[in-house]
Amino acid sequence: MTPKERIVEQTMEMFVTQGIKSVRMDDIAQRLGISKRTLYELFGDKEGLLYLAMVCYFERNRLRWAELSTAAPNVLERLFLVLNDVMEHSETTSRMMENLRKFYPAVHERLMRGGSEKNRADFREMIEQGIADGLFIDNIDIELAITVLYYTASAITVRKDMILPEGISERSAFTQIVSTFFRGISTAEGARIIDGFLKRQQAAQG
Template identity: 60%
Template sequence: MKAPEHNLHKEKIVAQAMQIFLKQGIKAVRMDDIAQMMGISKRTLYELFGDKETLLFLAVESYFGECNERRARLSAGARDVLEAIFLELNELMAQSETANRIMSSLRKFHPAVHDRVLHEGAEKNRRNIREMLEKGIADGFFVADFNLDLAITMLYHTASLLVERRDLVLPEGMTEREAFVQVVSTFFRGIATAKGLELIDEYKNRIVSGTDRA
């Protein structure tokens, strides 16, 4: 079933608006600028979205949704769930510079949008982490006697800090990738079975060398 033309029109505007935000900066772009660059009236833009913050939220949500889909595609052919986890985390690092720039700008200039993106993104990402950990337990890569909710919280918030607040987290002289690899591999070693431990170093070394990057 085809999407209504009205929705397709909105989706196109959202996608193009995100490219404008990325190129010129979220703070600098006004609704007038978006309307002019797209060749539509400012009135149409406001009728469709109401205000800049609504359009901005939809644009950022769509952008991160596409990033999530890309990570899922990259991990779809993984040999096992451990490899899928490392492939997705590696791609997260590849996207981190742009993600950090977007979230930092939202935090400074549009805190309400920042908090909404953070909250809704956290729910989706936590569900994804849970599914992978449960799959890892079922496949014998992770032990079963740990608290899933605590593990998910620790991994998610540590990864988020490295992406969004690296200025507060990273020790001097350590790159974001080095820190991420160390934190993630240490986390998975802590819950891995002997079977899982055999593979963690292999996948870790592939991330360090960058051979898993698309």
Template identity: 65%
Template structure:
């Protein structure tokens, strides 16, 4: 790993763990044992280094999610796993995005624009694979389907404006809502796989004793 790559990697870790606003160029230079002048010569300013570091973090997270579902039994299970990963990482990612939006709006706009495009491509590829495998109907409007997934996920993990029934966790609500979405575009074969996935992975419900 060359010096520039090493700096980006270290800066990424510091921004994620210590906070975007609190990490200064002096802190990064001191941590790496390089001069601040070197940082400015390589990156120009903190904003560009921040962009490169955050781009690496989000791409790394995206690739980790993809790798985690590499052994999924089918594309439907893979989509459940990917969306579950989004749910699991939502708190950290939202904290980073909120700080970017507040303190570095130009970096925020660039990151969200590029990140949204990558995520939409990934989801469309999976939907297309589902159609090819006979799990989804071939009349799907991809733009609408992906927008619904985004809106649903953000309602629970980001905006938190969805009122959940008493005793229901965000994870349970997320799985149920996503399951219902998939049922709406699934073939009979796809429906069977959704039911199979839920039997194996959905959190067990507590038994209610009759009084």
């Protein structure tokens, strides 16, 4: 890891734990033991450093998803593990993205555009793999399926703009919505895998 990458990673941790708005360039310089001038020379301004720190945050998430995926015996369980992890970290992600939207809209827009493209590419690869493995039906509109999954999931995990029925938690709603979506595009074998995975998950949660 280069000195610049180390600064980005440590700054990302500060934004996560202390909040994006409250962390100043002075705070970063003091915490990292470097001059503020060095920060400006390396990153231009706070927005330049903030963007790279947020990219680091989302790349760390993607690495964690890759690690989770190695334990999955098939692409359907891989999808569930990744989406469950998204839900697990949704409060932090939602808070940070909302702060960006309010106080740093240009950074927010840049991240949304780039992140959406990466996430859609990941979902596309997994759905195509599911079709090839006989777990998803082969006559679906893949781009439409990706759009429905992406925007429905983000409505609960990031945007927080889905109005849920009284008495249902976000986690329960997320699980039901995601499992219903995948059942809708699954073959009989895919549906069997979904049911088995959900039963194991329920047993593990007590």
